[in-house]
Amino acid sequence: MCILGKVVNIYRIPSRNQSPIGTILTLKTVDNGKANFPKVTCFGVIGERAAQLAPDEYVCIVASVQTKRKDGPNGKTLRYETLIGSEIGRIG
Numbered sequence: 001m002c003i004l005g006k007v008v009n010i011y012r013i014p015s016r017n018q019s020p021i022g023t024i025l026t027l028k029t030v031d032n033g034k035a036n037f038p039k040v041t042c043f044g045v046i047g048e049r050a051a052q053l054a055p056d057e058y059v060c061i062v063a064s065v066q067t068k069r070k071d072g073p074n075g076k077t078l079r080y081e082t083l084i085g086s087e088i089g090r091i092g
């Protein structure tokens with residue numbers, strides 16, 4: 001999928017040795033007047049590029065959805081979805 005939005009937050013994911021392992025971007029997207037704030041996790045070279053962005057910049061991110069399943073209470077299966085960025089580009 002391709003997500004177009006404005007960067008509102010940049011979070012570097014720390015590792016045990018303090019070297020970041022990735023970057024999580026929070027974007028503001030607007031569709032039919034409704035604002036959403038998806039978070040996109042980026043690793044490696046893409047994570048480094050994401051860390052160089054600034055709030056209020058517009059970007060387009062190519063991402064895939066990863067789903068994790070976990071056993072929840074009462075025998076229910078919980079699903080967690082994460083957006084993983086694979087390409088990123090500034091707009092404008």
